[in-house]
Amino acid sequence: MNLLSLSDVHVVHKARSGGLFRRDRVYALTGADLTIAPGETVGVVGESGCGKSTLAKVLVGLQRPTLGTVSFRGENIWTMKDSRRRSVIGSNVAMVFQDPSTALNRRLPVRQVLRDPLDVHRRGTARERDARVDDLLGQVGLPASVAELLPGQLSGGQRQRVAIARALALSPQLIIADEPTSALDVSVRAQILNLLLDLKERLGLALVFVSHDIQTVRRMSDRVVTMYLGRIVEQTPAGAVPYGARHPYTRALFSATPGLLAPIDPIPLVGPVPSATRPPSGCPFRTRCWNASDACSESMPPVTVDGSDHLFRCHHPVAGGATDLELISQAQERS
Numbered sequence: 001m002n003l004l005s006l007s008d009v010h011v012v013h014k015a016r017s018g019g020l021f022r023r024d025r026v027y028a029l030t031g032a033d034l035t036i037a038p039g040e041t042v043g044v045v046g047e048s049g050c051g052k053s054t055l056a057k058v059l060v061g062l063q064r065p066t067l068g069t070v071s072f073r074g075e076n077i078w079t080m081k082d083s084r085r086r087s088v089i090g091s092n093v094a095m096v097f098q099d100p101s102t103a104l105n106r107r108l109p110v111r112q113v114l115r116d117p118l119d120v121h122r123r124g125t126a127r128e129r130d131a132r133v134d135d136l137l138g139q140v141g142l143p144a145s146v147a148e149l150l151p152g153q154l155s156g157g158q159r160q161r162v163a164i165a166r167a168l169a170l171s172p173q174l175i176i177a178d179e180p181t182s183a184l185d186v187s188v189r190a191q192i193l194n195l196l197l198d199l200k201e202r203l204g205l206a207l208v209f210v211s212h213d214i215q216t217v218r219r220m221s222d223r224v225v226t227m228y229l230g231r232i233v234e235q236t237p238a239g240a241v242p243y244g245a246r247h248p249y250t251r252a253l254f255s256a257t258p259g260l261l262a263p264i265d266p267i268p269l270v271g272p273v274p275s276a277t278r279p280p281s282g283c284p285f286r287t288r289c290w291n292a293s294d295a296c297s298e299s300m301p302p303v304t305v306d307g308s309d310h311l312f313r314c315h316h317p318v319a320g321g322a323t324d325l326e327l328i329s330q331a332q333e334r335s
């Protein structure tokens, strides 16, 4: 059975001040369907503002959907009593945030930071909780002496290790990591990614890994989810990245990733990403897509299943295995 599943999940926010009209709505997530199986790693990619963090917050129960269902092991978490949801999600799904400097309480020593979830969920005796803190520090490669330090006395990489240790405290089955290395020095990024991969293997965790860095996502993940303007437009098995992707937007995104494909120009797209307060009708990518037709403005395409693990939503998918040069010339012909 899946650990977590989203079915037709929508998140609509009131626009922050600065919206054109006071009643503007932001369509942060639209019609998201996603399943996370035990032990699998799912990467989430897309441009800034496409809804990656919103999806992550929905998965960890921090954001209640406006519409749709979020289920943990088949049970809708938003029809559970608040206390039960906090207990079920709190002990099975944990989040690692982008910036460990703001994610950790700077006034508490590391021991207390790590004891907090154990205290809240009443795990073991006081002595067992202290032993668990030492064990958690060991699991993330930190010496036991770090327990007596304040987060401000640690380097960025050490702080992120503490944040990961806190996420592990209750032995979750799933960790959601939202850009876990983007606030860190380049020199320690690889260490944190390797730590996550190592923990995942050792503890049999499922991992949702949100990142702008498509190269890293491909290396870390079993499946790569592409988002565009609040929609999940494709789920590509990592082994099929990049040339097996079928959605034109996924191919355009991959073509703009240095080092992922042969070193040629990105596939040219027309115009900017539309506003999330006024997404286009039908397929959200149609205003920039070289393959778009009238059908694309009339309806969001249904999901096409291409092999068991490969899903995409497009009326005019690109041919599997098409080269970038072919797609660039198709896009140039239409522009």
Ligand SMILES: Nc1ncnc2c1ncn2[C@@H]1O[C@H](COP(=O)(O)OP(=O)(O)OP(=O)(O)O)[C@@H](O)[C@H]1O
Binding pocket: 013, 014, 015, 016, 026, 027, 028, 046, 047, 048, 049, 050, 051, 052, 053, 054, 055, 276
């Ligand atoms: N609380 C909120 N109120 C209003 N709008 C919001 C809120 N949270 C997110 N948004 C908007 O929802 C959309 C999706 O935001 P989200 O943070 O999920 O995107 P993202 O892909 O994670 O972006 P980034 O990569 O820049 O972090 C954006 O247009 C954003 O401005």
